[in-house]
Amino acid sequence: MGIKTFEDYYERMLRMKPNVYIDGEKVDRSDPRIRPGMNVIKETFDRANDPEYEDLCTAISHLTGEKINRFTHIHQSKEDLLKKQQMTRVLCHRVGGCIQRCMGIDAMNALSVVTYEMDQAFGTDYYKRWEKFCRYFQENDIVGNCAQTDTKGDRLKRPHEQVDPDLYLRVVETRKDGIIVRGAKVCNTVAPYADEIIALPTRFMTDKDSDYAVAFAIPADTDGVKLLCRPAYPHKRKKLNAPIANMGDVESFTVFDDVFVPKERVFMNGNEDPRVTPFAGFLALLFAHFHRHSYTGCKAAASEILASMAALVAEYNGIEKEKHVREKLSHIIGTAELVFAAGEASAYRAERAPSGTYIPDEVLTNAGRRLAGEEIYNEYKILADLSGGLSVTLPLEGDFYNPETGKLLHKYIMRNPKVPAENVHRCFRMIETALGSEMAGLMQVAGLHGGGSPQMETITMMARYDLEALKSIAKYLAGIEKELPRYTRATVTPRAILERFRQMYPQVKK
Ligand SMILES: Cc1cc2nc3c(=O)[nH]c(=O)nc-3n(C[C@H](O)[C@H](O)[C@H](O)COP(=O)(O)OP(=O)(O)OC[C@H]3O[C@@H](n4cnc5c(N)ncnc54)[C@H](O)[C@@H]3O)c2cc1C
Numbered sequence: 001m002g003i004k005t006f007e008d009y010y011e012r013m014l015r016m017k018p019n020v021y022i023d024g025e026k027v028d029r030s031d032p033r034i035r036p037g038m039n040v041i042k043e044t045f046d047r048a049n050d051p052e053y054e055d056l057c058t059a060i061s062h063l064t065g066e067k068i069n070r071f072t073h074i075h076q077s078k079e080d081l082l083k084k085q086q087m088t089r090v091l092c093h094r095v096g097g098c099i100q101r102c103m104g105i106d107a108m109n110a111l112s113v114v115t116y117e118m119d120q121a122f123g124t125d126y127y128k129r130w131e132k133f134c135r136y137f138q139e140n141d142i143v144g145n146c147a148q149t150d151t152k153g154d155r156l157k158r159p160h161e162q163v164d165p166d167l168y169l170r171v172v173e174t175r176k177d178g179i180i181v182r183g184a185k186v187c188n189t190v191a192p193y194a195d196e197i198i199a200l201p202t203r204f205m206t207d208k209d210s211d212y213a214v215a216f217a218i219p220a221d222t223d224g225v226k227l228l229c230r231p232a233y234p235h236k237r238k239k240l241n242a243p244i245a246n247m248g249d250v251e252s253f254t255v256f257d258d259v260f261v262p263k264e265r266v267f268m269n270g271n272e273d274p275r276v277t278p279f280a281g282f283l284a285l286l287f288a289h290f291h292r293h294s295y296t297g298c299k300a301a302a303s304e305i306l307a308s309m310a311a312l313v314a315e316y317n318g319i320e321k322e323k324h325v326r327e328k329l330s331h332i333i334g335t336a337e338l339v340f341a342a343g344e345a346s347a348y349r350a351e352r353a354p355s356g357t358y359i360p361d362e363v364l365t366n367a368g369r370r371l372a373g374e375e376i377y378n379e380y381k382i383l384a385d386l387s388g389g390l391s392v393t394l395p396l397e398g399d400f401y402n403p404e405t406g407k408l409l410h411k412y413i414m415r416n417p418k419v420p421a422e423n424v425h426r427c428f429r430m431i432e433t434a435l436g437s438e439m440a441g442l443m444q445v446a447g448l449h450g451g452g453s454p455q456m457e458t459i460t461m462m463a464r465y466d467l468e469a470l471k472s473i474a475k476y477l478a479g480i481e482k483e484l485p486r487y488t489r490a491t492v493t494p495r496a497i498l499e500r501f502r503q504m505y506p507q508v509k510k
Contacts, residue, residue, distance in 0.1 A: 002061060002068035004141035006045040010038065013193060016221040020192040020252075021228045029193060036233040036248025038193045040095045041143055044071050047091060048141075056087040061138050062356065063131065071101045072138040074112050075358040081293065081347035088297030089304075089340065096244040096305055096434075097443055098298060098450075100190045104144020106290035107198040108134060109357055111215065114283040115267050116355035117498055118276050121505035126267050127355070133217055133265060137196070145194035145220065147185035147254055148287060150202045159205065159212040169199060169256060170211040171271035178262040179269060181214060184255045187449075191252035192227045194220050199256075204281030205270065213270025213280035216261045224259035227252040232442045234433040238397055240422075244430050249442055275505070282501070285460065286359070286494065291451045292369040293360045296343025299372035302447060303336035306379045309431050310386045316415050316424055317388070328382045335375045342368025351495040359494045362464050370457035376447030384435055387428070392436035394428050464492045 013029040020027050020034070027034075047053040048069045059073040059080065060066070075081050091099045112134070115126035137144065150159075153167035162168070169183030181199070191197060198217045205213045220227065233248030270277040311329055314320045346360035346368070353359055384391065399405045410421040413428070434440055448454070469488075476484035 002064070002066045002072065002138045002141060003048050003058060004045065004069075005049060006042040009041070009045060009141070009143065009195075012195060013038070016219075019221050019225055019227055021226060022231060033231040033233070034192055034229075034250055036246060037100065037190065037231070037250040039246045040098070040100050040249070041190070041193060043091055043095050044069065044099065044101045044143075045141070047094075053087075053090075056083055056090060059083070063135055063138065066138070068138045069141045071105050071143075072108075072141060073105065074109055074134065074356075075350075076356060077358055078347050078350050081350055081358055081360055082344060085293065085297040085340070085343045085347060088294050089301045092298045092301030093305065094243070095247045097247065097302065097439065098189070098249065098446060100249065101143060102294040102298070103146035103189060103291065104142070104194065104196070104198060106294055107144060107146040107148075107200055107287050108137065109290045110200070110283055110286040111198075111267055112357045113286060113353040113355050113359065113494075113498075114215075114279055116353070117282075117501060118268065118279050120354070120507055121501065122273065122275050124273065124276070129264050130267050133267075140195075142195045143190065143193070144196045144198050144217070145188055145191040145252075146287065146291075147188050147191070147197050147199045148202050148284065149185055149187050151184050151186055152202070158209055159203075160208040168202070168209075168212045169214065171214050171269060172211075172258065174269060174272040176263075178260055179214070179216070179266055179271065181216070181256050181259050181261060184253060186253050188227075188252040188254045189249065191220060191254055192229050192250050196220060197222075197225065197254065200287050201268075201280040201284045203284055205277050207274065207277060209280075210270035210274040210277045213268055213274075213277040214266075215268035215280075215283060216266045218259065218261050218265055222259055222261075224257045226255040226257060228255065229253075232438040234437050234439055235396075237429075239401055240397055240426060240429060242426060242430065244433055248439065251442070278501070278504075282497065288452050288456070288460070289359070289362055289365060289494070292457065293343055293346055293365045295372065295451050296339050296346070296365060296368045299369065299376075299447065300336040300340035300343075302443065303332050303339070303372070303375070303379055306383045306434065307332040307336065309427075309434055310383045312427055313383075313387045313391075313431060316419050316427055317386070318416055319386070325386060328386065332375075332379050332382060335371060335379070339368045339372045342371070351493055353495060353498060361491075362494060363461050363491045366457040366461045369451060370454050370461075373448050373454045373457070376444060380435065380440075380444055383431065387431050387435065390428050391431040394432055397429070400425055466491065 018028040048057040059070045061068045115130040119127045150168040153162040159168035171179045173180040229252045231250045237245045314325045346364040349361035350358040475481040
């Protein structure tokens with residue numbers, strides 16, 4: 001059966017070879033600094049085993065017909081995309097931030113489409129290899145990290161133009177039984193508590209960049225993989241336990257120090273077959289696209305989490321009904337709803353790729369994701385504004401339980417007599433986590449750059465939007481053109497891009 005428990009997963013983690021480095025030490029997966037991140041992943045197992053969430057958090061595998069965790073599912077319909085988005089929103093609410101497990105499955109969905117197309121174009125067997133891996137992924141309820149972001153060196157130079165050729169992950173040797181890869185991927189969420197690392201290209205590649213057109217999956221403790229990790233978690237609580245206090249995140253700077261990847265786990269290799277190189281850019285964008293669609297669920301939730309805190313503190317402070325407060329709250333709520341609506345509309349407009357995978361609409365997804373990214377700092381500003389300075393100057397927890405100072409703090413923190421002092425304390429302690437902790441800094445930058453900086457969404461949208469068709473409206477209104485063709489949405493879809501690829505590459509007769 002394809003649904004495992006947190007305990008199954010945790011046992012797997014404990015069996016892994018130690019290759020996690022934190023602050024100069026090499027540690028295994030039982031290190032307490034990793035546990036808050038694992039607590040987030042726990043939610044994805046617990047809810048898949050919870051009858052109340054079964055419809056959202058499980059799906060039926062298109063490969064085996066078995067019930068599986070939705071975080072291992074390849075979207076087979078518009079309904080699947082809608083449910084994935086809802087699941088993401090709901091689970092993010094429960095952990096107070098990023099659910100962290102979407103990267104792996106977004107990478108798997110992108111690979112399902114692109115490996116299929118490469119096989120159609122060139123008679124390779126990447127899709128077969130990927131399908132075998134996908135069965136393993138689903139049957140074992142695997143947690144996957146997606147390692148896409150390269151270190152990238154000089155941003156304006158292509159991979160082959162960099163002073164050091166390893167600044168983008170590349171294949172240094174193709175052998176009969178596999179490949180050797182070298183390079184590093186950065187900002188890798190979940191990597192030290194993932195079973196598998198799924199590496200994908202980060203950008204379009206020219207014909208001189210074939211060695212960099214590489215995709216594969218390997219166990220996260222493979223020899224030569226070094227996970228240089230930065231944990232982030234709220235201040236440790238002594239007494240006042242709360243769900244948000246137990247969650248955290250660990251980011252990895254992942255070094256591939258001449259790592260062997262067996263052939264069956266290689267899903268693209270431009271070093272061996274340069275013809276596949278143009279598909280690297282398509283894979284990079286398609287992962288970003290599936291991931292940005294996930295963001296329309298999680299970023300809506302991130303905004304709602306901030307709005308919920310702002311609303312609660314405003315109530316406790318007695319200002320809830322003030323006009324400026326309602327305006328500020330409505331601003332965050334409006335953004336959250338629009339971002340989610342963009343993702344929903346993208347799902348309704350999804351197209352079926354030849355592999356069978358459903359791909360959401362690109363322009364709408366990017367528009368939603370960009371709105372979320374642009375608004376994130378404004379939303380933090382609203383929470384800081386409505387909370388006041390105590391949100392980051394609150395005395396530490398011990399002072400609330402010290403017999404000498406505890407009573408005084410509980411007396412002076414009171415606002416509304418109907419709200420117990422401990423609830424006020426809890427509220428500010430939670431907001432301290434959201435605004436003033438290491439997690440807060442991480443969540444802000446994640447809101448901006450995760451899934452691609454806002455500029456990347458702009459580039460994607462403008463590449464897909466037909467400006468000439470748009471301008472025909474103005475030309476008609478100005479009298480430059482006599483006729484205005486009946487309006488159709490002027491965008492190029494991923495399916496159309498795949499069709500263009502198919503025209504470029506004569507299909508292999510099977
Ligand atoms: C919390 C967090 C979690 C993340 N998780 C993951 C993950 O799990 N896996 C993963 O692979 N990645 C992950 N990322 C990485 C994320 O996708 C990148 O941060 C993002 O794509 C931006 O890339 P960068 O950080 O290299 O910044 P840069 O690309 O250096 O961007 C910095 C600035 O330079 C601009 N810029 C960049 N290139 C050019 C150019 N050629 N011309 C003009 N301007 C340019 C950008 O628009 C931006 O304004 C995560 C990031 C964060 C913050």
